[in-house]
Amino acid sequence: MPDRFDIVVAGAGHNSLVTAAYLSKAGYRCLVLEGRSILGGNVVTEELTLPGFRHDSCGTAHVILQDSPMMRNDELGLAADYGLEYIQPEIVCHAPFLDGSYLTQYHDIERTVEQFAKFSKKDADAYRRMYNEYDAIKPLFDAASYTPIGFGKPINDRLNEHPDGKKWLRRQARSAWEIIRDNFEDDHSRCFMLWMAFQTVTPPEWPMTGRNAYSLAWGRQRWSWCIPKGGSGVLTEILVRLIEKHGGTALTNKMVERLIVENGRCIGVECKDGSSYRADKAVLSTVHVKHLIDMAPHKLWAQDFVDGVETYQGGPTLFVSHYATKVPMTFKGDGGSTTPIACAMLSEPTRALRMGYDFARGAANVEEPVLLAVSPTIGDPTQAPPGHHTIKIIGMQPYDLKEGPLHWDTIKNDVAKANLNWLRKFSPNLTDDNILATVVESPLDLERRNPHNWHGSCHGGAQNAAQAAALRPAPGWAQHRMPIPGLYQTGSTTHPGGSISGGPGRNAAAVMLKDFGTSLDDVVKRTTGAKPAAALAK
Numbered sequence: 001m002p003d004r005f006d007i008v009v010a011g012a013g014h015n016s017l018v019t020a021a022y023l024s025k026a027g028y029r030c031l032v033l034e035g036r037s038i039l040g041g042n043v044v045t046e047e048l049t050l051p052g053f054r055h056d057s058c059g060t061a062h063v064i065l066q067d068s069p070m071m072r073n074d075e076l077g078l079a080a081d082y083g084l085e086y087i088q089p090e091i092v093c094h095a096p097f098l099d100g101s102y103l104t105q106y107h108d109i110e111r112t113v114e115q116f117a118k119f120s121k122k123d124a125d126a127y128r129r130m131y132n133e134y135d136a137i138k139p140l141f142d143a144a145s146y147t148p149i150g151f152g153k154p155i156n157d158r159l160n161e162h163p164d165g166k167k168w169l170r171r172q173a174r175s176a177w178e179i180i181r182d183n184f185e186d187d188h189s190r191c192f193m194l195w196m197a198f199q200t201v202t203p204p205e206w207p208m209t210g211r212n213a214y215s216l217a218w219g220r221q222r223w224s225w226c227i228p229k230g231g232s233g234v235l236t237e238i239l240v241r242l243i244e245k246h247g248g249t250a251l252t253n254k255m256v257e258r259l260i261v262e263n264g265r266c267i268g269v270e271c272k273d274g275s276s277y278r279a280d281k282a283v284l285s286t287v288h289v290k291h292l293i294d295m296a297p298h299k300l301w302a303q304d305f306v307d308g309v310e311t312y313q314g315g316p317t318l319f320v321s322h323y324a325t326k327v328p329m330t331f332k333g334d335g336g337s338t339t340p341i342a343c344a345m346l347s348e349p350t351r352a353l354r355m356g357y358d359f360a361r362g363a364a365n366v367e368e369p370v371l372l373a374v375s376p377t378i379g380d381p382t383q384a385p386p387g388h389h390t391i392k393i394i395g396m397q398p399y400d401l402k403e404g405p406l407h408w409d410t411i412k413n414d415v416a417k418a419n420l421n422w423l424r425k426f427s428p429n430l431t432d433d434n435i436l437a438t439v440v441e442s443p444l445d446l447e448r449r450n451p452h453n454w455h456g457s458c459h460g461g462a463q464n465a466a467q468a469a470a471l472r473p474a475p476g477w478a479q480h481r482m483p484i485p486g487l488y489q490t491g492s493t494t495h496p497g498g499s500i501s502g503g504p505g506r507n508a509a510a511v512m513l514k515d516f517g518t519s520l521d522d523v524v525k526r527t528t529g530a531k532p533a534a535a536l537a538k
């Protein structure tokens with residue numbers, strides 16, 4: 001291993017790896033230090049249950065990522081040079097209902113529209129209209145997401161300049177619930193749309209969730225339940241290969257505990273095992289801001305940063321059970337039965353509203369729980385032994401139970417059982433003898449797995465109006481440059497937030513490269529010849 005590095009990276013989530021990949025391409029040597037025994041953060045594929053069963057431990061769907069300039073223009077050559085491939089199943093998502101009916105989303109929009117038409121012609125038209133409306137405005141939202149704060153216009157300015165933008169100013173400020181209620185008349189359609197709108201774990205009745213009424217269904221319609229061939233973790237494995245190919249190194253079991261600050265500048269980090277590493281140019285962190293702030297004396301942080309981090313909230317979180325099975329999830333569907341990659345369970349529209357209430361009062365959701373069940377082996381059978389499957393059931397639960405977060409250790413198996421039994425109501429073949437092994441992770445376990453899942457949040461913190469764009473992670477400090485010179489922050493505590501988007505990673509790279517006297521566009525042009533997303537970044 002070389003003894004000098006330009007950049008020391010604390011934490012190896014997909015975002016910090018994306019930043020390091022752009023910096024590596026620009027010629028900077030990166031040392032990545034990951035606290036866990038595996039690189040990739042929430043984008044990893046592991047044999048969690050049994051040998052041969054490769055589970056996506058956290059994120060599976062790489063839908064949002066597909067619209068990033070990194071993927072659209074293959075700026076890092078992940079597809080061309082490293083063979084990253086995506087699978088887009090024709091059956092995207094299947095929603096079974098208690099009355100025996102169902103709504104299947106197909107990748108072919110006409111087939112999806114027909115599914116809505118079974119319930120209401122008006123709703124079928126609304127689905128197509130909303131898809132087209134969002135399709136027309138989406139480039140503006142993408143431009144705002146994939147531009148660092150202060151490097152281009154904020155979304156409201158962009159909308160104000162667009163002929164239809166005024167409508168969207170109102171739409172984004174409303175709640176997803178209001179928009180879905182007003183556009184769809186049938187409860188089946190409303191259930192499907194509300195469930196979709198909930199997929200970034202932000203309750204649909206919250207203000208400023210209006211865009212979610214469009215964007216989540218649009219993303220899955222456009223890209224399907226898009227997964228990387230080989231498993232979610234293939235993305236981060238490839239990013240590490242790229243960094244190493246450019247002279248970088250990635251080390252595991254290196255929990256960063258302290259920032260080294262000399263003459264007011266962050267010049268390296270110290271790890272729990274006593275090792276320390278120095279950076280010639282800069283330190284990049286994806287350590288959660290709630291932890292980062294304790295890694296240097298408080299007087300070194302600006303007071304408004306301290307205030308912003310103190311008031312930063314965790315928000316709703318997930319509860320996950322992984323299963324190794326002998327059978328696929330099988331539901332009543334077109335042609336008699338269907339085996340989808342994803343299943344959406346929401347019993348009736350107002351059930352979605354109770355989720356936010358249950359988060360607030362710290363109650364576990366076990367009655368008719370709102371669930372997502374995903375089985376990546378339907379799209380990519382190589383992830384399990386022949387004929388076998390991996391299934392992941394995800395519920396949404398509060399980290400802060402009224403009895404305290406530790407209570408999760410007492411109730412988690414009961415909650416997992418309730419979720420499985422609810423899925424069995426629609427897929428009765430998932431009997432005990434067809435399940436070979438189970439691993440359950442409560443919100444508390446998700447935090448234990450990855451300290452960046454602070455208070456269990458899979459998005460680095462609540463994605464609400466108080467923590468969006470220029471307010472993430474703290475008002476005045478959204479530009480990836482931290483109050484201590486030489487220290488940069490990426491990951492889901494920064495704009496545009498959580499999910500597998502690569503946005504925080506690419507934005508941090510743009511800021512760092514500018515500070516180093518070049519630009520991301522120049523690096524992309526120089527290293528790949530690809531047309532950079534310059535128009536997007538203005």
Ligand SMILES: Cc1cc2nc3c(=O)[nH]c(=O)nc-3n(C[C@H](O)[C@H](O)[C@H](O)COP(=O)(O)OP(=O)(O)OC[C@H]3O[C@@H](n4cnc5c(N)ncnc54)[C@H](O)[C@@H]3O)c2cc1C
Pocket residue numbers: 010011012013014015016033034035036039040041042043057058059060061062063064254255256257286287288291318320394446449450451452453457458459460490491492493498499500501
């Ligand atoms: C169960 C689950 C399912 C999900 N499903 C999806 C999905 O299908 N699609 C989607 O788009 N999103 C999904 N998400 C959300 C998404 O996976 C995350 O928002 C995203 O991956 C976060 O990426 P990141 O780069 O910000 O950081 P992370 O992936 O959180 O990585 C941060 C890394 O930093 C390391 N670290 C933290 N502190 C230290 C330290 N002090 N020293 C050294 N290392 C440290 C951590 O160990 C971790 O490896 C899901 C999340 C969960 C939990």
